Amino acid sequence: MRAYGHDFASPLLLGTALYDSPAVLADSVRAGQPGAVTVSLRRESAGQLAGQAFWTLVRDLGVPVLPNTAGCHGVREAVTTAQMAREVFGTNWIKLEVIGSGDLLQPDLFGLVEAARLLTEDGFQVFPYTTEDLVAAERLLRAGCEVLMPWGAPIGSGRGLNNLFGLRALRAHFPEIPMVIDAGIGRPSHVAAAFEMGFDAVLLNTAVAKAGDPVAMARAFRLACEVGRLGFEAGPMPERDMAVPSTPTLGRAMLDA
Amino acid sequence: MSGRMKPEILVSGAGVAGLVTAVILAERGGAVCLHEAGARIGSGASWMAGGMLAPWCEAESAPEEITRDSLDAVGWWRAHVPECAANGTLVVAPPRDLPELARFARRTSHFETLDGRRIAALEPDLADRFDKGLFFPEEAHLDPRAALVALRERLIALGGKIFHGEDRPAPEAFDWHIDCTGIAARDSLRGLRGMRGEMLLLRCPELHFRRPVRLLHPRIPVYIVPRAESVFMVGATMIEAEDSRGITVRSMTDLLNAAYALHPAFAEAEIIEANAGLRPSFPDNIPKVIRDGWTIHVNGMYRHGFLLSPARGMEVAAMVFGAE
Numbered sequence: 315m316r317a318y319g320h321d322f323a324s325p326l327l328l329g330t331a332l333y334d335s336p337a338v339l340a341d342s343v344r345a346g347q348p349g350a351v352t353v354s355l356r357r358e359s360a361g362q363l364a365g366q367a368f369w370t371l372v373r374d375l376g377v378p379v380l381p382n383t384a385g386c387h388g389v390r391e392a393v394t395t396a397q398m399a400r401e402v403f404g405t406n407w408i409k410l411e412v413i414g415s416g417d418l419l420q421p422d423l424f425g426l427v428e429a430a431r432l433l434t435e436d437g438f439q440v441f442p443y444t445t446e447d448l449v450a451a452e453r454l455l456r457a458g459c460e461v462l463m464p465w466g467a468p469i470g471s472g473r474g475l476n477n478l479f480g481l482r483a484l485r486a487h488f489p490e491i492p493m494v495i496d497a498g499i500g501r502p503s504h505v506a507a508a509f510e511m512g513f514d515a516v517l518l519n520t521a522v523a524k525a526g527d528p529v530a531m532a533r534a535f536r537l538a539c540e541v542g543r544l545g546f547e548a549g550p551m552p553e554r555d556m557a558v559p560s561t562p563t564l565g566r567a568m569l570d571a
Numbered sequence: 572m573s574g575r576m577k578p579e580i581l582v583s584g585a586g587v588a589g590l591v592t593a594v595i596l597a598e599r600g601g602a603v604c605l606h607e608a609g610a611r612i613g614s615g616a617s618w619m620a621g622g623m624l625a626p627w628c629e630a631e632s633a634p635e636e637i638t639r640d641s642l643d644a645v646g647w648w649r650a651h652v653p654e655c656a657a658n659g660t661l662v663v664a665p666p667r668d669l670p671e672l673a674r675f676a677r678r679t680s681h682f683e684t685l686d687g688r689r690i691a692a693l694e695p696d697l698a699d700r701f702d703k704g705l706f707f708p709e710e711a712h713l714d715p716r717a718a719l720v721a722l723r724e725r726l727i728a729l730g731g732k733i734f735h736g737e738d739r740p741a742p743e744a745f746d747w748h749i750d751c752t753g754i755a756a757r758d759s760l761r762g763l764r765g766m767r768g769e770m771l772l773l774r775c776p777e778l779h780f781r782r783p784v785r786l787l788h789p790r791i792p793v794y795i796v797p798r799a800e801s802v803f804m805v806g807a808t809m810i811e812a813e814d815s816r817g818i819t820v821r822s823m824t825d826l827l828n829a830a831y832a833l834h835p836a837f838a839e840a841e842i843i844e845a846n847a848g849l850r851p852s853f854p855d856n857i858p859k860v861i862r863d864g865w866t867i868h869v870n871g872m873y874r875h876g877f878l879l880s881p882a883r884g885m886e887v888a889a890m891v892f893g894a895e
Contacts, residue, residue, distance in 0.1 A: 334632045337855035367764030368811035371854065470789060526677065 315349070315514040317461040317492045318407070318439040320378075322349030322515065326505075326539045327380065327494065329519025330354075333528065336371045342522055343375045346532030351377050352409055352517065354384040355399050356391075369402055380441060382409035387422075389429045396433055408433060409441045409463070409496075409517075419469040419497075423450040427457050434458030443496050446480035448487055455491065462491055463517065466508065467498025470520045474504035475511075485512050502531075502538035509542025510550060577602045578891060581745040584608075585733065586617035587715065588858075588869045589751035590722040591880035592887050594651065596749070597729035599892050604745070605726060606734045608755070613719045615753045617876055619770050619848045621796050621806045622715040623783045624648060624878055625660050627681040627707045636857060637875060640882040645711045647881035651725060652718045657711040658782040661685075661693060663704040665832060671787040672703060682707045696778050696834060712783050714798045715877060747891055748866045753851040754813075756870055760861070763871060765813040765849030769822040770806035773830065775840035778803070786833045793829040802843065805830050807874070818845045850874055860886045867891075 315322045328348035333339040343351060353372045355365065372379060381399030386392040389412060396408040412429050414422030421443055427450065430440045434457055442454050446464045454462060464484055467473035475481055476498065485493060492515070495508040499518040508516055518535065525531035578601050582593040585607035597603045607614065626641040648655045662682075664672040676682065682705040691698035693706065723733065734740065742748035750756055754765045780797040796804040808822045823845055830837040853859055853871035858879045861868040867890060869883050889895070 334634075335852075335854065335856035340854070365812045365814075367813050371764075524674070 315492050315494070317441070322378075323347070324349035324536070324539065325509075325515035325543065326536055327352060327496075327515055327517040328522060328532070329517070330372050331384075331519055332523035336368070338528055339523075340371075340375060342528045342532040343377060345529045346522065346536045348377055348536075349515070350380045351375060352380045352382045352519070353403075354382055355402065356383060356385040356395050365402075373403070378407075379403050379405060380407050380409050381405065382443075383411045385413065386411060387413050387416075389425045389432070392425070392429045393432050393436075396429075396438060397436075400438070406437055406439045407441065408438050409443060411443045421445060421465070423447060423453075426450070427453045430454055430459050431457040441494070446477050446484045448484060451484060451488060451491075455488070460491070461494065462488065463494040463496035465497040466495045466504065467500075469497040471498055472500025472521060473498055474500055475507055478511075481513075482511060502534045505535055505538040506542035506545065509539065510545050512546055576600075578746040579744075580604070580747045580749060580891065581606065581740055581742050582749045582751060583739060583742075584615075584751035584753060584755070585612040585719075585723070586615045586751065586753055586872075587613070587620065587719065587876040587880050588617075588753070588872055588883065589749070590719055590726065592749055592751060592869055592884035593731060594722050594726050594729070595881070595884040595888050596891060597726055597731045599888050599895075601747075601891065603726065603729075603731040604734065604740060605731060606739050608735075608737065608739070608752070610735060612723050612733075613716060615755075616768070616848045616850050616872070617715055617719060619768065619807070619846050620715040620876055621770070621783070621794055621804055622713045622718065622877055623660065623794065623796060624655070624711040624713065625707065625783070626878060627679055627710060628660050628662065628785065629875065629878065630680070631675050631678045633875070634855070634857065637879065641875070641878045644878050644881050645709070648711065648713055648718070648877070652713055652721045654717060654721075655711055655713040656782070657709075659693075659706055659708040660710040660712075660783050660785065661690070661697075661704055661706055662785040662787065663690065663697070663701040663833075664787040666702065668788055669703060671789055671792075672705065675787055676705055679705075679707075681709055694780055694782070694784065696780065696836070697784070700834065710783075712796055713877070717799075718877070742866070746865065749869060749887055750866060751869045753870060753872070754849045756851070756868065760868060760870055762854050764852055764854075765815070766852045766873070767810040767812045767814050767847060768807040768850055768874070769810075769818040769826070769845075769847040770804060771818075771823065771826050771830075771842060771846075772798075772844035773803045773805060773837060773840040774801050774843050775803055775837055776801040777836040777839065778834060784833060786829055788829065788832075791825045791829050793826060793833075795830060795833060803830075803837075803840070809874075813849060815849050816847065818847045822847075858883055860890075862890060
C-alpha cells in the first residue's frame with residue numbers, strides 16, 4: 315500500500331495493545347512483519363509522558379509507528395492526543411479515532427470529519443477510522459484525508475467483514491483511494507477476503523494479541539495478506555448460476571457414462 | 572565470600588521480594604540485615620497487591636515458567652502465614668461474555684467447570700447470578716499487608732535486623748547485597764519499566780466470599796479478593812504507563828462497575844481505600860534473579876510478587892549457600 319507518499323513494506327498493520335508482555339509483542343511483530351504498528355497514547359498516557367517506557371519498546375521494534383487516538387470521545391480530545399503523538403513519535407501520521415458509541419466503539423462520523431479537517435490543516439497525515447458510509451468517506455476526503463480506514467466490524471469483536479455490500483460499494487466508489495480494513499478482523503480468512511475484495515491493507519490487534527499462540531497467528535495473518543493479495547491480482551473467476559464441468563464431456567471415453 | 576560460617580547479607584527493599592528473600596536467607600543461616608528506604612515495610616507495589624496465589628489462573632496470560640516456578644508457593648506461604656486460605660479460585664463471566672470464559676478455560680488447567688448450582692454451593696452469595704464458572708481448587712489467597720507483617724516478625728525472630736530511612740548501610744560492609752528495590756532500581760536494570768495498576772478496598776458486610784472471584788470481561792476483567800472484617804480488594808487495572816498519580820476517575824468507575832456487576836450489594840459498600848502504584852516489570856513480564864558479582868537483583872515481579880517471591884528467594888539462597 316502507498317499512502318501519503320509512503321510505501322508500506324507490508325499491507326499488514328498491527329496494533330500493540332493487549333499482549334501478555336512486550337516480549338510477546340516483539341516476537342509477534344517479528345513473525346508478522348507488519349508495515350506499521352499502531353500505538354495508543356490516550357489510555358497509556360494520563361496526559362503526561364508517563365508511557366515513555368512502553369513507547370520506547372514500541373519504537374525499538376524497528377517498524378514505522380502509526381500513533382492512534384484510541385479511546386478519544388471528542389474532537390478536542392482527539393486533536394490534543396494527536397499533537398502529543400507527534401511530539402512523542404516525531405511523525406505526522408495519526409490514526410484518528412473519535413468514538414461515538416461506547417458499546418460498539420462505533421466512530422462518531424461528525425466528530426471524525428471535524429477532527430480530520432483540523433488535523434490536516436495542522437499538517438497531519440490522517441488515517442481515519444470510519445464506517446463503510448459513502449457520504450462520510452466523501453467528507454473525509456474533502457477534509458484532506460488521502461486514505462480511508464473503514465471498519466470490518468466493531469473493534470475487538472472478531473466478526474470479520476460485517477457489511478459486504480457496503481464495503482464493496484465503498485471500494486467501487488473510490489477506486490483510487492488506498493483503503494485499510496480497520497477493526498473487527500478475527501481470522502486470517504477475513505483478511506484474505508478483504509484483499510480479494512480489493513482492499514489495500516488491514517489493521518488488526520486483538521486477533522493476534524488474544525490468539526492462543528500470538529506469534530503463530532501473526533505469521534498466519536502475514537501469509538493471509540499474501541494469499542488474498544495474490545488472489546485479487548490473479549483475477550478470480552466470475553461466479554455462475556450453473557455448474558460448468560472442468561473436463562470436456564465431448565469425446566470422452568464411455569467407461570463411466 | 573569470606574570463610575566465615577555465617578555470611579552477612581544486606582537485603583535492600585522490604586517489599587514482598589525483599590522480605591521473602593530475607594526470611595529464606597535467614598532460615599538458611601545467613602546474618603540478614605534488611606533495609607527499607609520507605610517509612611514502613613511494603614512501601615511499594617506489594618502494599619497494593621491482590622494476594623492471590625493462583626499459579627493455574629495466571630497461566631491465562633503468563634508463560635509456563637510462571638506456573639512451574641509457583642507450584643510450591645502455596646505451601647511456602649501457608650507455612651509462614653497461617654491465615655493464608657487455600658479455598659481455591661472461582662472464575663465467572665456474565666452471559667454476554669461467556670466466550671471469555673471459554674478462552675480462559677482453553678489457556679488454563681487444573682479447574683472444574685461449574686454450573687449455577689455448584690457456583691451457589693461454593694459462594695452462596697452468588698446464587699442465581701451466574702450460570703457457568705470455573706473452579707481452581709488448588710489455589711489460595713492471603714492478605715498481603717498482614718503477610719508482610721508476619722514475615723517481618725519471622726525475620727526478627729530469626730535474628731534479622733531491619734533498618735528504615737535514607738541511610739542505607741554500605742553494601743561493601745557485607746558479603747552479599749540482595750537488591751529487591753523494585754521500580755527504584757529502574758536506572759540500574761536494563762529494560763525494567765513500571766506498569767501502572769490501580770485498586771480499591773471496599774467494606775461490604777452483606778457479602779461473604781470465601782475465595783477470590785475473577786469476573787471476566789473483554790474490556791475490564793477484575794478480581795475481588797475477600798479479606799478480614801468484610802473488606803474486599805478489587806483490582807486491578809493494567810496500564811502501560813509509569814504514572815504513579817492516584818487512581819483516575821475512569822479506572823475507579825471501571826472497577827466499581829465491575830464489582831457491581833459481580834454483585835449489586837457492592838452498591839452499598841463503603842470505599843475505604845483507592846490506590847495506584849507501579850509494578851516493576853521486565854519486557855517478558857517474568858520476575859528475575861540477576862547476579863552481578865556479590866550483588867544479586869531480584870526484580871521485575873510484575874503481578875507475580877507473592878506468587879514468585881518464594882521461588883526467586885530460593886534461587887538467591889542457592890547462589891549464596893549452594894543448593895540445599
